[in-house]
Amino acid sequence: MNNYLATHVATLPPSGIRKFFDLVATMKDVISLGVGEPDFVTPWTVRESGIFSLEEGQTMYTSNAGLFELRDELSHHLNKTLNLSYDPHHEILITSGASEAVDLVMRAVLGPGDVVLVPDPSYVSYAPCAILAGASVNYVPTYAKENFRLRVEDLARAYTPKAKLLVLSYPNNPTGAIMNREDLLPIADFVNEHDLLVLADDIYSDLTYDETHVSFASLPGMRDRTLFVSGFSKSYAMTGWRIGYVAGHADLVQGMTKIHQYTMLCAPIMGQFAAIEALRSANEAKNDMVTAYDRRRRLMVHGFRQMGLDCFEPLGAFYVFPDISKTKLSSEEFAEQLLIEEQVAVVPGTAFGPSGEGHIRCSYAYSMEQLQEALKRISHFVERRLTNL
Amino acid sequence: MLSEKDRRLLKLISEDCRLKPEELSVQTGLSPEYITKRIKDWENEKVIVGYQPMINWDRTGDEKVSALIEVKVLPQRGYGFDKIAKRLQKYPEIKALFLMSGGYDLSLLIEGKTMQDVALFVAEKLAPLEHVQSTATHFVLRRYKQDGIELMGEEETLQRLVVSP
Numbered sequence: 309m310n311n312y313l314a315t316h317v318a319t320l321p322p323s324g325i326r327k328f329f330d331l332v333a334t335m336k337d338v339i340s341l342g343v344g345e346p347d348f349v350t351p352w353t354v355r356e357s358g359i360f361s362l363e364e365g366q367t368m369y370t371s372n373a374g375l376f377e378l379r380d381e382l383s384h385h386l387n388k389t390l391n392l393s394y395d396p397h398h399e400i401l402i403t404s405g406a407s408e409a410v411d412l413v414m415r416a417v418l419g420p421g422d423v424v425l426v427p428d429p430s431y432v433s434y435a436p437c438a439i440l441a442g443a444s445v446n447y448v449p450t451y452a453k454e455n456f457r458l459r460v461e462d463l464a465r466a467y468t469p470k471a472k473l474l475v476l477s478y479p480n481n482p483t484g485a486i487m488n489r490e491d492l493l494p495i496a497d498f499v500n501e502h503d504l505l506v507l508a509d510d511i512y513s514d515l516t517y518d519e520t521h522v523s524f525a526s527l528p529g530m531r532d533r534t535l536f537v538s539g540f541s542k543s544y545a546m547t548g549w550r551i552g553y554v555a556g557h558a559d560l561v562q563g564m565t566k567i568h569q570y571t572m573l574c575a576p577i578m579g580q581f582a583a584i585e586a587l588r589s590a591n592e593a594k595n596d597m598v599t600a601y602d603r604r605r606r607l608m609v610h611g612f613r614q615m616g617l618d619c620f621e622p623l624g625a626f627y628v629f630p631d632i633s634k635t636k637l638s639s640e641e642f643a644e645q646l647l648i649e650e651q652v653a654v655v656p657g658t659a660f661g662p663s664g665e666g667h668i669r670c671s672y673a674y675s676m677e678q679l680q681e682a683l684k685r686i687s688h689f690v691e692r693r694l695t696n697l
Numbered sequence: 698m699l700s701e702k703d704r705r706l707l708k709l710i711s712e713d714c715r716l717k718p719e720e721l722s723v724q725t726g727l728s729p730e731y732i733t734k735r736i737k738d739w740e741n742e743k744v745i746v747g748y749q750p751m752i753n754w755d756r757t758g759d760e761k762v763s764a765l766i767e768v769k770v771l772p773q774r775g776y777g778f779d780k781i782a783k784r785l786q787k788y789p790e791i792k793a794l795f796l797m798s799g800g801y802d803l804s805l806l807i808e809g810k811t812m813q814d815v816a817l818f819v820a821e822k823l824a825p826l827e828h829v830q831s832t833a834t835h836f837v838l839r840r841y842k843q844d845g846i847e848l849m850g851e852e853e854t855l856q857r858l859v860v861s862p
Contacts, residue, residue: 329860342860349855432862481862599705603724610723653860 320439323432324659328643332653339682340653341670344481346545346626348600350582351593354544357585358578366577372569374402374553375580381587382553390513390523392536398558401565402583404575406511406539406552411437412564413507413535413554414473418443423470427458429660429667431481431509438473446471449663452620452631456485460494473505476524479512482660482669483629484605484622489522496527505560506534511552512625514543514594517602519623525556532557540579542625543594544586549579601626604672604679611683615690626673629657633666635693643668649692650685702727706735707744714748751844763792763808763837764815767801768823769830778802781828790818801833812836 310318325342332338349355373379379396386392394400403409414437418424424438428447435445448466450456458476476495478487487495499506506524513521525534539552552575554564568574605622612619612630619630632642639656646652657664672679699707706725709716718729718736725732739745754761773780778796782803786794793806805823809815815834824832840848 323862325860325862329858332859338859340859343857344861345857347855347857599708603709606724606726655860 316439316442320436323436325432325655328653328655328659331644332647335647335651338647338651338653339678339685341672341674341679341682342653342655343671343673344627345547345673346542346597347673347675348545348597350544350546350549351586351590353589353593354546354582354586358549358582361578361581366581368577370402370574370577370580372565372574373400374575375577375584378402378580378584378587379553381584382555385587386536386555390510390521391526392523392531392555394536394555395558399561400553400555401561401568402575402580403539403552403554403568404572405541405550406509406537407433408568408572408575409537409539409552409554409564410434410507410509411440412567413537414438414441414443415567416560416563417473417505417535421470422472423468425463425466425471425474425504426661427475427477427480428662429456429480429482429657429664430475430477432660434475434477434507443472447661447663450483450485451663452618452629452667455620456480456483456629457487457491458495460498463495463498467502471502471504473507474499475507475509477509477511479516479521479622479624481512481625482627482655482657482664482667483620484625484627485620486516486519486521486624488519489527492522492524492527496524496530499533500529504533506530508534508536510536510538511542513538515598515601515626516624517598517605521624535560540583540586544583544590545597546579546582546586549576549582551575551579551583601672604674604676607676607679608670608672608683611679611687615687616694617690626671628670628672629664629667630670631666632668632690635690636697637693639665639668646686646689650689652682652685652689654686703735706732707739710736710745751846753840753843753848755840755848760810761808762810762812762815763806765835765837766805766807766819766823767797767833767835768803768805769832770802771828771830772802773828781826784826785823788818788822790814790822 379400382400383394383396386394410433418441420442422443424443424445425448426434426445428449438445446466448458448462450458508524510523525531525536535554535556537554540546608628609619609621617630617632617634619628622628635642639658643654643656655669657667657669718732721732722729770778770781772778782794785791790807790809791805792808795804797804807815819832819834842848
């Protein structure tokens, strides 16, 4: 029936992660470092409020934009934590996860002929969403030697006058890179100069180590050019609840709300009630999770460096992105052979774009014991490869 | 006041005191020398007062009985409740001892092999003490949670996808 698929869907490449997932699924006793979600269960107080909302019979649709109570709470939260100011009436839209928000931004602002600038490597959804919105993608490479920060020189090289939207996703999945204020300011000048919009995917903004997150939208003049996307999945370990949001200029948010009302109607109500509770009372639980990630992060970086591999120190998210090029294997070969020989699943860097070549993504959203065992196995594998050279 | 890094270190030790200074160093970014010295200081300052595993004796099959005892005491001039508390804390049967606000004064956690043991301790050692006015003994029937650890029920197992973006 493939011939019935629309051409732009039929030609859409499947996610590189999906391919790998199918291979892993056939194997036994695999330690997987391939998961992009927290290993914590949602904090109890949040789960409890979801349950309570069900007991109260809160099982209906909400308004398209989401419960006002949640938008209001979010508005305060964003102001307090990231110095952002959004009117809860017209400038915040609750979505079914940040993924929907990414899709809405692309569909609301892009059309045929438009170009989206996407840092490479980055999360797998940006390019497909842009293509589904009729636009095309220019990748902006980022480099380990620059700590995987987006440099304005590389941005200028990828730029075309057809470019309309720049994606910024820091802290970055898969690299763990962050961009501080000094890194972002030249980007903001470039955006201004070339009249671009920015999709700032700040989903990992709470998971930073040593430095607090600076949101692009908080830079001078950038608020109205930025569509701020985030959600509850990573910060509060709420992936399955599917609650995200987008905030920005009222005109743009209203445009997205139109699409959302026809295609999604509203985000799940139980999740919205749980999200209110998360903002009100789960911040200590969130901080405890960040502390736990930080310990694991240090363990992983130390582990890979002990093996003799270069490993850039990630300052955000929960991934390490070590350089495996010393083994003379490609990312895919490394991941595949490691899986077969040592039963450890990692994701090839190329699943996140061509600049991921020579790297693998390892999530550290796992227990200390699992991470230690995985590092042991990986080090056996790397040792064999390095001695056979 | 603890510094932020010391607070983190102490919390880490409180969660797992088996971690060696080298492991603590990798996980915190602090040097092993600093960690070793800090732990020594805390031991000397009685901040760290012991290292014990948490054991759920109910699972061992050994008989053990615990009781919480409310005690009303006449405070003594010049000493308040400290003098009698000092005496009481010497009894090995008393595992925990607190001065309380509210309807009674001291709260004791007592452990014995049998209910008889506990009853005898109360009747022969505790109640006859000078200044003790009354006692009320509450036996523990079942432990659900102790020291922050849930003792019953299934562990929540995560059913995550093996690979996800």
